[in-house]
Amino acid sequence: MLAYRRYQPGTQPFHNHPPYVSSQERCPKQPLIKIPHTLSEITGPENIEVGTMYDGADLTKHGVGEPLGERIVVSGRVTDQDGHPIRHTLIEVWQANAAGRYWHKIDQHDAPIDPNFPGRGHVITDDEGHYRFVTIKPGAYPWRNHPNAWRPQHIHFSLFGPAFATRIVTQMYFPGDPLLPFDPIYNCTADEEARKRLISSFDWQTTIPDIALGYRFDIVLRGRAATPFEE
Amino acid sequence: MIPATTSQTVGPYFSIGTHLLLRSDLAWPGALGEPFTLKGRVLDANRKPVPDALIEVWQANAAGKYSHPEDNQNKPIDPAFWGFGRVATDENGAFQITSIKPGAVPGPDGTTQAPHLEISIFMRGLLTRLTTRLYFPDEPANAYDPILNLVPAPRRQTIIAKRREGGVLHWDVLLQGDDETVFFDV
Numbered sequence: 001m002l003a004y005r006r007y008q009p010g011t012q013p014f015h016n017h018p019p020y021v022s023s024q025e026r027c028p029k030q031p032l033i034k035i036p037h038t039l040s041e042i043t044g045p046e047n048i049e050v051g052t053m054y055d056g057a058d059l060t061k062h063g064v065g066e067p068l069g070e071r072i073v074v075s076g077r078v079t080d081q082d083g084h085p086i087r088h089t090l091i092e093v094w095q096a097n098a099a100g101r102y103w104h105k106i107d108q109h110d111a112p113i114d115p116n117f118p119g120r121g122h123v124i125t126d127d128e129g130h131y132r133f134v135t136i137k138p139g140a141y142p143w144r145n146h147p148n149a150w151r152p153q154h155i156h157f158s159l160f161g162p163a164f165a166t167r168i169v170t171q172m173y174f175p176g177d178p179l180l181p182f183d184p185i186y187n188c189t190a191d192e193e194a195r196k197r198l199i200s201s202f203d204w205q206t207t208i209p210d211i212a213l214g215y216r217f218d219i220v221l222r223g224r225a226a227t228p229f230e231e
Numbered sequence: 232m233i234p235a236t237t238s239q240t241v242g243p244y245f246s247i248g249t250h251l252l253l254r255s256d257l258a259w260p261g262a263l264g265e266p267f268t269l270k271g272r273v274l275d276a277n278r279k280p281v282p283d284a285l286i287e288v289w290q291a292n293a294a295g296k297y298s299h300p301e302d303n304q305n306k307p308i309d310p311a312f313w314g315f316g317r318v319a320t321d322e323n324g325a326f327q328i329t330s331i332k333p334g335a336v337p338g339p340d341g342t343t344q345a346p347h348l349e350i351s352i353f354m355r356g357l358l359t360r361l362t363t364r365l366y367f368p369d370e371p372a373n374a375y376d377p378i379l380n381l382v383p384a385p386r387r388q389t390i391i392a393k394r395r396e397g398g399v400l401h402w403d404v405l406l407q408g409d410d411e412t413v414f415f416d417v
Contacts, residue, residue, distance in 0.1 A: 012237055013239075013358035014359075015358065020356070026354060030411050034381075036339050038338050040336060040364075044299065048252065092249055092251070092252070094249070106283075119247055122248075156242065158248065168236060170238055220236050223232065223233075223235075
């Protein structure tokens with residue numbers, strides 16, 4: 001049994017990130033206590049089945065009609081740090097609609113709800129770690145972090161991977177978004193390259209002629225360490 | 232080696248995409264073991280309730296076996312027990328799960344770990360999850376648990392549930408303060 005690798009310094013955010021104002025009342029102040037990976041951390045929920053009446057891989061088909069906005073295809077591959085595919089792992093996604101409004105009672109942004117776009121989906125990676133879903137390009141929206149604060153367009157991703165240690169929630173951004181340099185959530189890591197990997201790339205290969213533009217977003221989960229239960 | 236993807240916050244609207252896996256009762260009918268109910272609250276720096284936290288639990292079955300291919304212990308799996316739970320806090324910051332007490336599982340270097348739950352906590356304001364464990368009260372094995380012993384003694388009680396009236400277990404997650412809950416770097 002092998003432990004998982006520790007994250008490389010600078011590639012992951014700290015809980016305390018002052019530019020993200022709501023971190024201040026919620027981040028722990030005591031240092032985290034580093035623990036070795038035991039059987040409890042190298043196992044975790046996997047082969048998760050989600051039964052739904054709707055197609056989790058096509059977010060544009062959850063209403064009675066077509067949602068408004070720019071239809072897109074999001075696809076990519078989930079691997080570990082050695083490039084091994086993460087097979088059959090659940091990806092949960094959620095997002096704002098094209099107007100930048102979430103289907104959620106606490107979202108009070110003055111932009112319309114789209115009755116044909118709840119904005120949630122789920123897919124399971126295939127034998128090679130590939131996933132794909134169809135959705136609407138989400139809109140940017142204002143938030144109250146600081147004066148004139150706007151979140152760049154993004155899609156939330158939640159993944160389990162094979163173990164408790166590999167669990168991750170992240171956000172996918174879009175290339176060329178002018179809001180990215182100003183977003184404290186995107187700009188949460190010391191390592192600039194780590195941030196840039198959260199930006200999807202426009203992809204001709206998955207673009208469907210006359211139907212939808214393609215964006216590619218690969219996700220890398222922690223890999224295994226070289227020695228058992230490496231500290 | 233490929234760098235791992237950076238974590239981002241779940242934000243305030245995670246229920247849209249995560250509700251399908253909500254499950255507060257981990258033990259299906261017929262699950263073996265000693266049942267328990269756990270109640271608690273998540274409280275911020277001002278001891279205000281956190282009404283938008285997502286809590287996930289992972290645990291072994293009553294025999295101390297995980298439902299996972301990498302657990303190769305010669306112990307029985309329980310077809311009525313998977314070990315994964317997910318709950319969201321309510322407007323009072325409160326959550327509740329029911330399950331069965333897990334058995335002991337092996338630790339590093341031939342040690343044995345006391346019964347415990349693996350816990351992930353996600354919320355708006357946190358760019359990456361909080362990870363911790365919850366141990367059980369009145370459990371002699373806690374004294375020898377290799378992970379609990381990494382925690383300074385005065386702080387250990389922050390991750391040991393308390394037993395209240397009717398045997399209900401109670402555990403508050405305190406994000407800051409003198410009795411801040413212990414969180415781990417996993």
